[in-house]
Amino acid sequence: MYFTSESSSNRVVERHFTVDDITGVIWTPETDSAGAPLILCGHSGGMHKQAPGLVAHAQHLVTRHGYSVVAIDAPGHGGRPRNEQDQQWVDALRAARAKGPRLMGPIIAEYNSSLAERAVPEWQATLDALQALPEIGTERPVGYGGTTLGTVVGLKLVAAEPRIAAAAFGPVIVFDALLEWAKQITIPVDFQVAWEDPEIDPRPSLKLFDACASRDKALHVYPGEHRETPRLAADGTDRFLTKHLRTAA
């Protein structure tokens, strides 16, 4: 793990890093408490580790809750080289979107499934590297939060990675593999569902919620589109993560 830059503003320290060819960023409070939770943030499809919404939420988690937050670019995202097959999927998505958003579903299922396959070991390598740092260590409870592609990656990651103690997922286009991964999830999970989104059919998220084997889970439906998570919903998610990460600590 190499740190490539460090800056600080509004009591938040931002450090960019690489782990092999993974590019990432970690935000920590200027005054960090040993044992405060570490949140892994998965960005949306087509976005990157410094997407504006993700950064705003990360800063909120750091300044309000004292968490550390880390984000990495998904394969082929945020300036990471995009392979030929990924480029074909991206082109197909653009064409489908122009014809009608609901046509994107089957392409997204293939593309996001492939991205998740590759992103899970990258998250694991990133977590290994972070936990090897004395200032992070292995004692911090680890949570995950993500939306759209970040939900897909997160579901597969949480199903595979026992170090994650609680997770929060935003709207997602549901495909069969997600339901299979969900069946392997037993940690507390929180879902946000946008009820009036032109691109993401909300109803299948109820199936996804049902499929999660977690005994403790929450689902919130809000009016509007997937980019418009209302403050109450976001606060609810924060409280959910905080409660379960404290319990895990």
Place this chain on the structure above:
Amino acid sequence: MYFTSESSSNRVVERHFTVDDITGVIWTPETDSAGAPLILCGHSGGMHKQAPGLVAHAQHLVTRHGYSVVAIDAPGHGGRPRNEQDQQWVDALRAARAKGPRLMGPIIAEYNSSLAERAVPEWQATLDALQALPEIGTERPVGYGGTTLGTVVGLKLVAAEPRIAAAAFGPVIVFDALLEWAKQITIPVDFQVAWEDPEIDPRPSLKLFDACASRDKALHVYPGEHRETPRLAADGTDRFLTKHLRTAA
């Protein structure tokens, strides 16, 4: 409407009343604010307007949030005379419970459906009478909360009564009529589901949640039985009601 008693403790004023043959109780803050919400509380099956859990929650709503809270006895509950058919249902429920809790479902569907038919006009008459009081009036946003039988009555009431602006429902045995009533509900609704209850199958609550036509709704699954709503879940419900009643005000 006749008030039959008034007492006060811990800054909560408790007044018992009757409206025709309905028996009820209203809790208000000693220092009441005009326009603070009024919450209608529906008790569980077999319980009454002063069930310990209901009273504890009412006191919390009054002292913490400044709400007024009202509860009435369902027909044949809390000392109200039980008619012959109700007695037959109660006897059948006792026998079914002894043989296996899941046998209670069909009896509960019939009995609770009948109770809801009768309880809805009673709630409406109670609300009429309360709103005619100068100290309550018609400007307060009205919410509803209930569990088991209280959920059944609440679903039918909310489907029929436009004065209710938001509602919170606890675990319930779902039967077909509930799904029909839910389809007529468009106000914000919050559901709590106990995932490990020997008497109430939790899965059908996902269908009930789906059936509600509300654009803004939340569902929380918690481990354990229906009598054990955890603090976080109850707080979430309070926040949900508070947000939507403020919006309605």
